[in-house]
Amino acid sequence: MSAPLAPLVRAYDWMITALAVVAGIMLFLTALVVALQILLRETALQAPDWLFTSVEFGLLYMTMFSVPWLMRERGHIYIELLTASVPDATRHVISRCVAAGAAVVCAILTWYGIDFVAGDIATAKYDWRAPDIPRAWVSISLPIGFGLLGIECLRYVFGREILHSGEIGIHE
């Protein structure tokens, strides 16, 4: 990376980490919220409906906010079969093509994800389970997650390192 871009890249990396931290906090909060829900029910106090639904919606947030970080950490599982049986140079080409393909798929999903959210906003849609929460607040996590996941895939298209190691087996 050229020097003028460096602060930008650092800020971006920091954001990916920050989103993962948010996801981690959500994971931890899930335990507390479910415990609270038990406590309220057993003491015959009323838990608001959104408490339960917030756990369900949190699962999607947790996933979408942590998958870009996991891609940077090479934490997604993949199989090395073809990439393990070809010469190094070919492997580099295939690996970068795979990463590019993944980036394209993420880009398409980001595009339609935005469409999906726009539809939710336009129709003021809420989920049947949670009339108090506009669905756009939750579905917005889809384009965010896929958009950043796509950018993380680009790392393995243009970056120094590639995704595949060349060792046969299934990797993460």
Place this chain on the structure above:
Amino acid sequence: DEEVLTAVHAFPKNLVYSQSFLEFVDKVNKEGEGVVKIEVRGGPEAIAMFEQPQAVQRGVVDMVYTPGSFYTSTIPEKDLLVASSINGPEARASGALEIYDQIHQKNMGVKYLGWMDSGIPFHIYTIDEPKVTAEGKPDFSGLKMRGNPIYNEWLKGYLEATVATIPSNEVYTALERGTVDATPWTSIGIMDWNWDKFLKYRIDPAFFSTDLGVIVNLEKWNSLSPQAQKILQDVAIAHEKSSFEALQEQQNSEYAEQEKRGIKSFKLSEEAAAAYVNAAKAAAMERMKTDMEAKGRAGDFDMLVEKFKAGGQS
């Protein structure tokens, strides 16, 4: 040339309501031979349950059989069916369903073909004998009730129950262990889930009713030949009536079977019963009014409530 409509149903195939829809499909396919055909692609395993109404709006699937509750944020007027004192055939005869269809066409881009399986209300079922207050209203203090967005406002507001959200396939275990002490359910079906092992009281009267219907993508509907449209509409109207009658019969036999299995009817006094049912309707109508106001459609509120006899009565 035979015109083909793809279809999905909201609930698993074996459920009584899905079976009723498949009967409707068979009738259409028989009546419409050579003209129109419905091709069922499955239930929630093909398109997710709450996603089906949007799929028919987008034209991914041509026909969907679903409760109106699953698209309440688009058509809050579905609460008319929930709170209505009339059934499908009556609403058809009075022209109420015609208005309901127009609401769907205008605001959702779908044709409302028919209100199927109507006339099936809900009851609250409890494990222990219910207590009542001095006025005869059920006293649910300290009682844990399994809730559902359709009636949560009423349960929490009027009945002051502690409401818990439990997925339906975890209710068996929840009742077995007393995680919840009561659950509302329709007048039919609790024995399919085997909940009758634990639930020993059924509070009478019933409240609300189901809002299951068939919706068709409007563009697809308009592209059909008049002959195909007529067959679909006629069969739907006939099925509104026959499914209502069949389910009334099933309801009677299930009430008898419930009694045989030791589920006692717990009757509220006449006065308390009216207050109980009216409070449920009022909660639904208040919710509907708020949502209609947000959409700028509240002008029709009074007319609709009147048409569907959805207001409280003494």
Place this chain on the structure above:
Amino acid sequence: MEWYWAFALMIGMILALMAFGFPVALAFITANLIGAVIFMGGSGGILTFLGNAFESMTSFALAPVPLFLLMGELFFHTGLANRMFDAVDRLLGRVPGRLSYVTVAGGTAFATLSGSSMGSTALMGSLMVPEMTKRGYKKILSIGPILGTGGLAMIIPPSALGVLLATLAKIDVGKLLIAGVVPGLVLASMYAAMIFGITMVDKKAAPAYDMPPVALAEKLRMFLVNIGPMALVVVIVIAFMLLGWATPSEAAAVGVIGVLLLALAYRALTWKSLVKSVTGALRVTAMAFLIIFGSATFSQLLSWSGASSGLIGWVTGFDLAPLVMLLAMFGILLVLGMFMDQLSMMLLTIPIFYPLATLQLGFDPIWFGVVVLLALEISFTTPPFGLLLFVMKGVAPKGTTMAEIYVAAIPFMACAMLLVALLIIEPQIALWLPNLGSP
């Protein structure tokens, strides 16, 4: 499109993408994207795919996975697990493979109390595998029993999938759940026997270090200080469920709170251990949930396109002997299980299999239910795509290869297959208990 072309296209895409080295989750998602355009039509299809995913991911049934993972990671990173296993090692003295037996016992306990195969695999995997690897156990003795006992969650009650099956098939829920108890315990015993067999054949499979003899008073102290409190957490979780204070899906949260309190009491809860635990749990959650994002929607496309119902119709269309037919249905469940999730499989197969099995072939409905649950359990761990295998890959120590996981799974899958054979020979294994007390 004929069902076999749809089937070949969808499965072919997955296999090709994976062979090229696409991340598993993205292979599913890419196939979905293409499948949605072909079968559902253009942009509407893609939006519907996203809607399907939205609904699959926002389901409370998934909540136990991150919670059990967090519980296991907390046990591990606070050092509480280490204390407990040290104590077990010293108390059980020279029994070879002792931690494997502990795994079977613990795994069975968790399967019994939770309804979530993935959750209990996540818990046992994150808790036991790192410790056992550190102590020199071979993977077959650490990973194998966990994969085996993970699947017990849906056979031994409570089981949300069991309830759903009974409802879909219109059979007695109580009887089906109780029918799972004996086969579940038989299977757990078979796992124990398998461990014994492996430690006999391969003396190096489990560490053979000598333990100095321990005095009785010291034994008692170790038990009270190092095992008792940990066991208490498990007992509390079970109690919460049995008393109905928590549903099986909620119970994991009680476990997390329990471990946190215990770690506080032992002054073992540091900021560092907390961060490490959450990070570890998040890694596996993100990996597994993105795969579920892809595979749950893939199931729906297989159904929508008519591919899976075509396969079922084709196989069940042959006029075969009852036993052959049973094996054919079993086979379908295993094949579909490679690509589909349990819930969709049930919705799809039960309405077809049940009338066939009970009315036409004359099988006992309760017995057949147990066999179906076993098939679903096995399909959860079937290489190459069984979801539990990926969860295990996520929690296993760095350097664990997928091949090691496959190899470790095989003996324990064989046990489950053997149980199916036993059930065919002697149906009373399943039917004796539920029919007790009824004529």
